[in-house]
Amino acid sequence: MLLRTVTVSFAVLLSTFVGAASIEERTSLDLEERSFNLPGLCLKPEKRREWRSLSKRERADFLGAFKCMTKKQRNGKLSPVARPTDIPPVNPNSSFMDDIVYLHMDLNHWVHFTGLFLPWHRHYIHEFQRTLRKECGFKGTLPYWNWALDAADTEHSPIFDSDPHSGLGGWGNPEDDYQINDGALGDAIFNYPVPHRLRRRYTLQAFLTKNGSPFYTNPSINVNETYTQAEVDKVRYGFRGDFHGMQSYLEAFQGMHSAVHNVIQGDLTGLCPKGSNVTVGCTPGPKWTPNDPFFFLLHGMVDKIWSDWQNKHPENKYAFEGGSVQMIQNTTIFNQYPTGAPPNLHYNSVVPMAGMFPDTRVKDVMSTKKGKLCYVYV
Numbered sequence: 272m273l274l275r276t277v278t279v280s281f282a283v284l285l286s287t288f289v290g291a292a293s294i295e296e297r298t299s300l301d302l303e304e305r306s307f308n309l310p311g312l313c314l315k316p317e318k319r320r321e322w323r324s325l326s327k328r329e330r331a332d333f334l335g336a337f338k339c340m341t342k343k344q345r346n347g348k349l350s351p352v353a354r355p356t357d358i359p360p361v362n363p364n365s366s367f368m369d370d371i372v373y374l375h376m377d378l379n380h381w382v383h384f385t386g387l388f389l390p391w392h393r394h395y396i397h398e399f400q401r402t403l404r405k406e407c408g409f410k411g412t413l414p415y416w417n418w419a420l421d422a423a424d425t426e427h428s429p430i431f432d433s434d435p436h437s438g439l440g441g442w443g444n445p446e447d448d449y450q451i452n453d454g455a456l457g458d459a460i461f462n463y464p465v466p467h468r469l470r471r472r473y474t475l476q477a478f479l480t481k482n483g484s485p486f487y488t489n490p491s492i493n494v495n496e497t498y499t500q501a502e503v504d505k506v507r508y509g510f511r512g513d514f515h516g517m518q519s520y521l522e523a524f525q526g527m528h529s530a531v532h533n534v535i536q537g538d539l540t541g542l543c544p545k546g547s548n549v550t551v552g553c554t555p556g557p558k559w560t561p562n563d564p565f566f567f568l569l570h571g572m573v574d575k576i577w578s579d580w581q582n583k584h585p586e587n588k589y590a591f592e593g594g595s596v597q598m599i600q601n602t603t604i605f606n607q608y609p610t611g612a613p614p615n616l617h618y619n620s621v622v623p624m625a626g627m628f629p630d631t632r633v634k635d636v637m638s639t640k641k642g643k644l645c646y647v648y649v
């Protein structure tokens with residue numbers, strides 16, 4: 272009873288600011304929000320903007336801070352938790368950025384094709400933004416990449432800009448393991464799986480290289496067919512109340528998330544650089560993909576699609592389900608559990624960050640405008 276009273280007055284307070292929703296509607300939503308016990312009102316959310324709407328100066332601010340992270344000493348906090356056997360050991364001679372990348376490598380099997388996919392990446396990129404600010408003086412807000420703008424001709428998109436301060440850089444040199452040498456990060460060194468520069472290789476039929484893997488049922492498609500505006504709209508406006516369906520479509524092996532990783536290839540697809548075979552017994556996969564700043568822009572877009580979906584219908588807002596165990600041993604088991612097998616996850620499940628960032632709970636990242644989070648996509 273007390274909770275309800277508090278909730279109602281909270282709703283009335285909020286409605287005087289927000290105005291739009293009816294008190295009745297706000298009350299029932301706020302009751303759910305209050306049950307998460309998240310402190311703080313988010314009245315002036317930060318705006319996450321598309322890369323191309325940033326000024327040159329804002330782009331240079333982001334890339335300069337990113338580069339700073341690749342030169343910064345490790346902070347000693349990395350503490351791997353999943354410890355899969357298919358990644359190299361921690362390299363003591365590496366950077367703060369490399370530790371942030373290692374965190375993603377360590378948790379690969381826990382945060383892809385499980386219910387943690389969306390909450391974990393939301394928290395990861397948010398904490399990355401916080402770290403850029405704290406460690407490297409970043410003043411802006413994390414940008415995102417609206418890949419639908421580039422579906423028609425990804426290869427020649429202006430987003431691949433070679434400006435030495437404000438450019439993300441272009442495609443790599445085929446004579447040099449597809450390493451890039453332009454843009455703000457053209458000379459940055461990334462230490463996983465072995466020291467190298469960023470690699471990118473435009474590949475329209477990127478699923479052809481999957482060597483007959485049964486997960487790619489239609490390997491010869493042009494990957495850009497999966498990330499058009501129509502496909503994006505299908506996810507963010509469809510799957511009403513169906514978190515599982517929405518995530519499965521978005522994260523599918525041949526879906527848009529996979530396709531945009533794959534069209535850029537190189538680091539963003541987790542391919543092994545030259546020399547790594549002998550050195551560490553490199554196995555490719557979604558591991559050192561955060562080497563490329565495109566990872567954070569791409570996952571901004573993934574997060575935006577989830578956020579747009581959440582805001583589309585009231586029953587989407589707090590919808591969450593999924594298993595904690597990745598099931599990609601074969602297509603039979605994967606088709607049964609595309610978002611993970613039991614034990615199932617719930618609002619109180621931990622979103623682990625291997626010491627680099629504070630762990631959180633699923634409920635803490637269910638809304639972009641609650642608790643620690645206060646941002647919107649524009």
Ligand SMILES: *[C@@H]1O[C@H](CO)[C@@H](O)[C@H](O)[C@H]1NC(C)=O
Binds near residue numbers: 364
């Ligand atoms: C440490 O890493 C840097 C960058 O990869 C490299 O230039 C340097 O040679 C390495 N030092 C040692 C002692 O391995």
Ligand SMILES: *[C@@H]1O[C@H](CO)[C@@H](O)[C@H](O)[C@H]1NC(C)=O
Binds near residue numbers: 422493495499
């Ligand atoms: C995919 O890219 C190719 C090459 O740029 C282009 O010809 C084709 O029209 C694109 N497909 C879609 C669906 O935009």
Ligand SMILES: *[C@@H]1O[C@H](CO)[C@@H](O)[C@H](O)[C@H]1NC(C)=O
Binds near residue numbers: 548549
């Ligand atoms: C990787 O190493 C194995 C074992 O040494 C070797 O048989 C294989 O040819 C190597 N592959 C490449 C691409 O170098």
Ligand SMILES: *[C@@H]1O[C@H](CO)[C@@H](O)[C@H](O)[C@H]1NC(C)=O
Binds near residue numbers: 600601603
């Ligand atoms: C698929 O993998 C699961 C889990 O490892 C296993 O139990 C099952 O027997 C496999 N099925 C086939 C058809 O290989």
